[in-house]
Amino acid sequence: MHLQPVILSGGSGTRLWPLSREAYPKQFLPLTGSKTMLQDTALRLDGLVDEHPRLGLLMRDPIIVCNEAHRFLVAEQFRLLGRSPAAILLEPFGRNTAPALTLAALEAAVVGAAGAVGAAGEEDPILLVAPADHAIADGEAFRRAVADGAVLAEQGAVITFGIVPAKPETGYGYIQQGEKHADAELNGTAYRLHAFVEKPDRETAERYLASGEYLWNSGIFMLRASVWLNLIRRFRPEIAEACELAMDAGRADGEFRRLETTAFKACPSDSIDYAVMERLSQAEAVPEHPAIVLPLDAGWSDVGAWSALWEVREQDGDGNVLDGDAFVHESHNNLLIAQSRMLAAVGVDNLIVVETPDAVLVADRERAQDVKAVTKFLSDSQRNEHRHHQRVHRPWGAFESITMGDRYQVKRLTVKPGEALSKQMHHHRAEHWVVVSGTAKVTNDDKTFLLTENQSTYIPVGTTHRLENPGTIPLEIIEVQSGSYLGEDDIVRFDDLYDRGGDSGC
Numbered sequence: 001m002h003l004q005p006v007i008l009s010g011g012s013g014t015r016l017w018p019l020s021r022e023a024y025p026k027q028f029l030p031l032t033g034s035k036t037m038l039q040d041t042a043l044r045l046d047g048l049v050d051e052h053p054r055l056g057l058l059m060r061d062p063i064i065v066c067n068e069a070h071r072f073l074v075a076e077q078f079r080l081l082g083r084s085p086a087a088i089l090l091e092p093f094g095r096n097t098a099p100a101l102t103l104a105a106l107e108a109a110v111v112g113a114a115g116a117v118g119a120a121g122e123e124d125p126i127l128l129v130a131p132a133d134h135a136i137a138d139g140e141a142f143r144r145a146v147a148d149g150a151v152l153a154e155q156g157a158v159i160t161f162g163i164v165p166a167k168p169e170t171g172y173g174y175i176q177q178g179e180k181h182a183d184a185e186l187n188g189t190a191y192r193l194h195a196f197v198e199k200p201d202r203e204t205a206e207r208y209l210a211s212g213e214y215l216w217n218s219g220i221f222m223l224r225a226s227v228w229l230n231l232i233r234r235f236r237p238e239i240a241e242a243c244e245l246a247m248d249a250g251r252a253d254g255e256f257r258r259l260e261t262t263a264f265k266a267c268p269s270d271s272i273d274y275a276v277m278e279r280l281s282q283a284e285a286v287p288e289h290p291a292i293v294l295p296l297d298a299g300w301s302d303v304g305a306w307s308a309l310w311e312v313r314e315q316d317g318d319g320n321v322l323d324g325d326a327f328v329h330e331s332h333n334n335l336l337i338a339q340s341r342m343l344a345a346v347g348v349d350n351l352i353v354v355e356t357p358d359a360v361l362v363a364d365r366e367r368a369q370d371v372k373a374v375t376k377f378l379s380d381s382q383r384n385e386h387r388h389h390q391r392v393h394r395p396w397g398a399f400e401s402i403t404m405g406d407r408y409q410v411k412r413l414t415v416k417p418g419e420a421l422s423k424q425m426h427h428h429r430a431e432h433w434v435v436v437s438g439t440a441k442v443t444n445d446d447k448t449f450l451l452t453e454n455q456s457t458y459i460p461v462g463t464t465h466r467l468e469n470p471g472t473i474p475l476e477i478i479e480v481q482s483g484s485y486l487g488e489d490d491i492v493r494f495d496d497l498y499d500r501g502g503d504s505g506c
Helices: 037-043 068-081 097-108 139-154 202-211 225-235 237-248 261-265 272-280 306-312 365-380
Strands: 002-009 063-067 087-091 126-131 158-163 174-181 190-197 214-224 251-253 256-258 291-296 321-323 326-329 335-338 343-346 351-356 359-364 391-394 397-405 408-415 423-425 429-437 440-444 447-451 456-459 465-468 475-483 492-495
Touching (some): 002 037, 002 097, 037 068, 063 068, 063 097, 068 087, 068 391, 087 097, 097 126, 097 237, 097 272, 126 139, 126 225, 139 158, 139 214, 158 174, 158 225, 158 272, 174 291, 190 272, 202 214, 214 272, 214 291, 225 237, 237 261, 306 335, 306 351, 306 365, 326 335, 343 351, 351 365, 359 365, 408 465, 429 440, 440 456, 447 456
Parallel strands (some): 002 063, 063 087, 087 256, 158 291, 321 335, 335 351
Antiparallel strands (some): 126 214, 174 190, 190 291, 251 256, 351 359, 391 397, 397 408, 408 475, 423 465, 423 492, 429 456, 429 475, 440 447, 440 465
């Protein structure tokens, strides 16, 4: 049987500000190890086929569903792994997990002439659906649970994984398990899914933990592609219809699959839990597709707040987690992250201190969930610190602002080998380019020429221009902008290798 991983990468991770930003959220960050969370998710199934040969699994490359604005980040993350996704589906609008899974199921399944999925002789893969931004410490235990899920999904069941709770957590939703589901082929124990429960208060969470009947809701699912499409058409036909229209009228764009915007905009927003799973848990709603919960005890965390990151990272003898150039003295149970300068803490306990080049967060570890108040303030104030880091990533490389004043700004640009900025023009600013290292191919109006280290050129206001890296090493440029307006939206594109349309920025 074919196993099709589906990675949902639509989260914004605002509670991990200032490391996680809207334009570069937590799934693209190496928060728990040397790999990013998206990369860890993609690698987590490595070894499953060899560890469980009796299943006869054939592993497919993952399908990624992501925000359109993050498409180049996703592609770059997989390029760094030396792997290629089966597809990268681009959502022009966030519509929650049920539409995202519907898109992935449509992409994964082979649809027969009559519109039936999984007809005789056609592939009907088992989907393993997982968020891109969760941490799992015990990969082997996770793969054992996935092997059990594959057995049940092949029989038509719909599986969710419930995390064995370690404490009375109030920040997670819960799953109540019902009677045991007998199957001699399983490594572990499966239960009928009795109910989903919203985030409880402390007293209720303690009661859940004591009962032994409740698990944390992981948001990880397994089922056949045909089963999901049949269920979403049955329970939420308007979601199925909108997704089918958006996919049918969509188009390929290099390694990406773009949806038809109008059709997808009309799609209702709903989660997998509400759209399908809760209905399946109700008194034999669809007997041929029972809702099953598999307990998972594998060191799982959604790393949803700084306190959760403190829990999963290695601590010193005083309970401190130190990342970067950080020092503590007579301090306990702190999380200190320093990105650009030395960070010291003396005589303090239970603090979160996160330093980045353009922002510093100081918070009580017990109030980590309230970081969202900061991002709301930044958004309401129309500031930029909740959206972008000082270093802004582009498909051709990156740029960062070094200094800025009245009518001028200095940036450092890094252009990857073989890449190019769009051919463009600015109405309000002129630019000076100085090559620090590498070779630059410059188009300046009707002239094209090469610049090497310590050479420079001037781009007047209103001049059509382009910067390219024809070399084999990164091109480093210092750009000095001057003019009456220096915003990233002062740009007219004439040609772009990356088909970015109305995206702002060079």
